[in-house]
Amino acid sequence: MxxxxxxxxxxxxxxxxxxxxxxxxxxxxxxxxxxxxxxxxxxxxxxxxxxxxxxxxxxxxxxxxxxxxxxxxxxxxxxxxxxxxxxxxxxxxxxxxxxxxxxxxxxxxxxxxxxxxxxxxxxxxxxxxxxxxxxxxxxxxxxxxxxxxxxxxxxxxxxxxxxxxxxxxxxxxxxxxxxxxxxxxxxxxxxxxxxxxxxxxxxxxxxxxxxxxxxxxxxxxxxxxxxxxxxxxxxxxxxxxxxxxxxxxxGQDQELEDASVDMWKSDETCIEWLTQQPPSSVIYVSFGSIVVLPAKQMEAIAMALKNVKRPFLWVVKPPEFPTPDGAGQLPSWFLEETKDQGQVVRWSPQTRVLSHPAVACFITHCGWNSMLETICSGIPLIAYPQWTDQPTNAKLIVDVFKIGVRIKKEADGNISSEVIEKCIEEVMVGPAAEQLRKNAMALKAEAQKAVAxxxxxxxxxxxxxxxxxxxxxxxxxxxxxxxxxxxxxxxxxxxxx
CATH class of the missing domain: 3.40.50.2000 (Glycogen Phosphorylase B;)
Known part of the structure; x- marks a missing residue:
C-alpha cells in the first residue's frame, strides 16, 4: 500500500x-x-x-x-x-x-x-x-x-x-x-x-x-x-x-475551468453593456496592466473615439503610483461628452469581452497574451505598441498574420486623433476590412486545431x-x-x- x-x-x-x-x-x-x-x-x-x-x-x-x-x-x-x-x-x-x-x-x-x-x-x-x-x-x-x-x-x-x-x-x-x-x-x-x-x-x-x-x-x-x-x-x-x-x-468544453489569476478586479457590468450593442459594432480599447500612456496620447485616443461616433469599451487602469502631468488619465471632458456612446472601466474580463459578438475590433498595446486571445476570438486588431516585444508583435499583425493595421507615430513620438480615426475606419469598413476578418477567422480555426x-x-x-x-x-x-x-x-x- x-x-x-x-x-x-x-x-x-x-x-x-x-x-x-x-x-x-x-x-x-x-x-x-x-x-x-x-x-x-x-x-x-x-x-x-x-x-x-x-x-x-x-x-x-x-x-x-x-x-x-x-x-x-x-x-x-x-x-x-x-x-x-x-x-x-x-x-x-x-x-x-x-x-x-x-x-x-x-x-x-x-x-x-x-x-x-x-x-x-x-x-x-x-x-x-x-x-x-x-x-x-x-x-x-x-x-x-x-x-x-x-x-x-x-x-x-x-x-x-x-x-x-x-x-x-x-x-x-x-x-x-x-x-x-x-x-x-x-x-x-x-x-x-x-x-x-x-x-x-x-x-x-x-x-x-x-x-x-x-x-x-x-x-x-x-x-x-x-x-x-x-x-x-x-x-x-x-x-x-x-x-x-x-x-x-x-472551442473546448464550456464547463472547463480556466487556470488563471486576476491581480485586479474586473468590472463585470461591461458585459451587460456589450449585450445591448449591435453585433460587430464595438471598439474595444485596452493597453494592458503595465503601460501608462502620456496625457497627449490619452487625449488623441479620446478624441478619436468621440469623433468616429461608434460604441466603444475602454479599459483605463489607474496607475498604481502617482504619474507626472496626468499620464494614464482620461481628459476631463471625455466621460461627459461620450456618456451615451461608450463605457470606461478600470479593468475588464478580457476574454469574455473579446469573444462577445458585439466586439468588432481591438485597439491594443500588442502584448502577446492579448494578441493570442484576439487571434482565438477571430477579430481584427489595431496595433499601438509601446516597448519590449510589442513593436515586433505589431509587425507580425500587419505583415505576417495580416489581421490588422498599425497606428503610426509622428516624428515627435506622439499620435494624432486623425490617424487613429483612419485606422478604425480601415478595420471597420475600409476596402481591406472583410479580408482582415476572414484572415482572423482562419487563424482562429487553426488555433483550435492545434490544441485539439x-x-x-x-x-x-x-x-x-x-x-x-x-x-x-x-x-x-x-x-x-x-x-x-x-x-x-x-x-x-x-x-x-
Missing amino acids: AQAEEKREENHVLLVAFSSQGHINPMLRLGKRLAARGIHVSLATTEIVRHRMLKSSSAGAADHVTGIELLFFSDGLSLDYDRKTNLDVYMDILGKHGPSNLSALIKEHYTSPKKLLCLVTNPFVPWVSDVAVEYNIPCAMLWIQPCALYAIYYRCFNKLSAFPTLTDPDMVVELPGLPSMEKEDLPSFVLPNNPFGSFPKLFSELFQGMEKFKWVLGNSFYELEKHVIDSICELYPIRPIGPLVPPTLL ADGSSDENIRLFVEEITCDSCKKDGLPNVGNLSHEGQDKVSDKGV
Missing part, C-alpha cells in the same frame, strides 16, 4: 514565474495541460503576487488555482516598493535574492514521497535553471512571447546577425523566416537607445547559456509561426505548445510529458530533492542538464 501511495505522488513539476499577471497565466494554463496528463503541478512566484491577488478578491487565501498549488517566495523587497518605476533595481535584487529563496522553498516543499521531475521557468527569471542544477533536476523554459522574438533574441545575443548600433541606428534587419524589419519593428531591448540596462544583460546571459535548458516550449502554435519556427530549429529548437488561452476561446487531440501543440505537450517522465525513470537511483544534502548539491555539475 505504501508503495502504491508513493507511486501515485511521484510525478511533480514546479513552474516558476515572474510576478506579472501576463507571465503567470500562460504558466498556469501550461500547468493545467500537464495536470490533465497525470502530473502534479505547483507554481511558485513572489509574495507581491499573493498580496495583489488578495486585494483583488474577497475569496480569502490565495493558495490554489483550479487544482494547481501556488507557492510564494520573497523577492527581497517590501510589498510597497515601486517595482515598475525602479525596474532595473528590482531585476537586480530579484536576481540576488530569488535563487536562495526559491531553493529554500523547494527543499521544504518537495520531500518524500514527492518526486520533482522538472522545473519550468520563463525568460525573465532565468536563474531558475541554476537552482535546477543545484538539485540535479532538468529545466525547461516556457517562452511567453512569439517564437519570432525567440529567434530575434537568439540571433542578436549570440551575434549571429547584424542589429542596429549607435553608429548605425536605422539599419534594416534581415532574418530567416521573418520580413525585413526597420527600427520601429524591433523589440526595444535590442535597440542601442534602450533605457533598461538590466534586460539586455539578462537576455545576453540567457541566450548564451541555453544549454541549461533541456526544453524550450513556446506559447504559440506551429501553423501561426511555421517559417520562423523552422528557421531556428537547427540553432536551438523551440517547441510550440500554445496558444495558452482560456479553453472557452479554443492530435493537433500540433497537443502532440508537443504529449512529447514533453513523455520525455520528463522517461528522464525521471533513468534517474530512479537518485535521492528525492528533500533528502539531498548540501554536500551532495555542491557536487552537481555546473554545466546543467
Whole structure:
C-alpha cells in the first residue's frame, strides 16, 4: 500500500514565474495541460503576487488555482516598493535574492514521497535553471512571447546577425523566416537607445547559456509561426505548445475551468453593456496592466473615439503610483461628452469581452497574451505598441498574420486623433476590412486545431510529458530533492542538464 501511495505522488513539476499577471497565466494554463496528463503541478512566484491577488478578491487565501498549488517566495523587497518605476533595481535584487529563496522553498516543499521531475521557468527569471542544477533536476523554459522574438533574441545575443548600433541606428534587419524589419519593428531591448540596462544583460546571459535548458516550449502554435519556427530549429529548437488561452476561446468544453489569476478586479457590468450593442459594432480599447500612456496620447485616443461616433469599451487602469502631468488619465471632458456612446472601466474580463459578438475590433498595446486571445476570438486588431516585444508583435499583425493595421507615430513620438480615426475606419469598413476578418477567422480555426487531440501543440505537450517522465525513470537511483544534502548539491555539475 505504501508503495502504491508513493507511486501515485511521484510525478511533480514546479513552474516558476515572474510576478506579472501576463507571465503567470500562460504558466498556469501550461500547468493545467500537464495536470490533465497525470502530473502534479505547483507554481511558485513572489509574495507581491499573493498580496495583489488578495486585494483583488474577497475569496480569502490565495493558495490554489483550479487544482494547481501556488507557492510564494520573497523577492527581497517590501510589498510597497515601486517595482515598475525602479525596474532595473528590482531585476537586480530579484536576481540576488530569488535563487536562495526559491531553493529554500523547494527543499521544504518537495520531500518524500514527492518526486520533482522538472522545473519550468520563463525568460525573465532565468536563474531558475541554476537552482535546477543545484538539485540535479532538468529545466525547461516556457517562452511567453512569439517564437519570432525567440529567434530575434537568439540571433542578436549570440551575434549571429547584424542589429542596429549607435553608429548605425536605422539599419534594416534581415532574418530567416521573418520580413525585413526597420527600427520601429524591433523589440526595444535590442535597440542601442534602450533605457533598461538590466534586460539586455539578462537576455545576453540567457541566450548564451541555453544549454541549461533541456526544453524550450513556446506559447504559440506551429501553423501561426511555421517559417520562423523552422528557421531556428537547427540553432536551438523551440517547441510550440500554445496558444495558452482560456479553453472557452479554443472551442473546448464550456464547463472547463480556466487556470488563471486576476491581480485586479474586473468590472463585470461591461458585459451587460456589450449585450445591448449591435453585433460587430464595438471598439474595444485596452493597453494592458503595465503601460501608462502620456496625457497627449490619452487625449488623441479620446478624441478619436468621440469623433468616429461608434460604441466603444475602454479599459483605463489607474496607475498604481502617482504619474507626472496626468499620464494614464482620461481628459476631463471625455466621460461627459461620450456618456451615451461608450463605457470606461478600470479593468475588464478580457476574454469574455473579446469573444462577445458585439466586439468588432481591438485597439491594443500588442502584448502577446492579448494578441493570442484576439487571434482565438477571430477579430481584427489595431496595433499601438509601446516597448519590449510589442513593436515586433505589431509587425507580425500587419505583415505576417495580416489581421490588422498599425497606428503610426509622428516624428515627435506622439499620435494624432486623425490617424487613429483612419485606422478604425480601415478595420471597420475600409476596402481591406472583410479580408482582415476572414484572415482572423482562419487563424482562429487553426488555433483550435492545434490544441485539439492530435493537433500540433497537443502532440508537443504529449512529447514533453513523455520525455520528463522517461528522464525521471533513468534517474530512479537518485535521492528525492528533500533528502539531498548540501554536500551532495555542491557536487552537481555546473554545466546543467
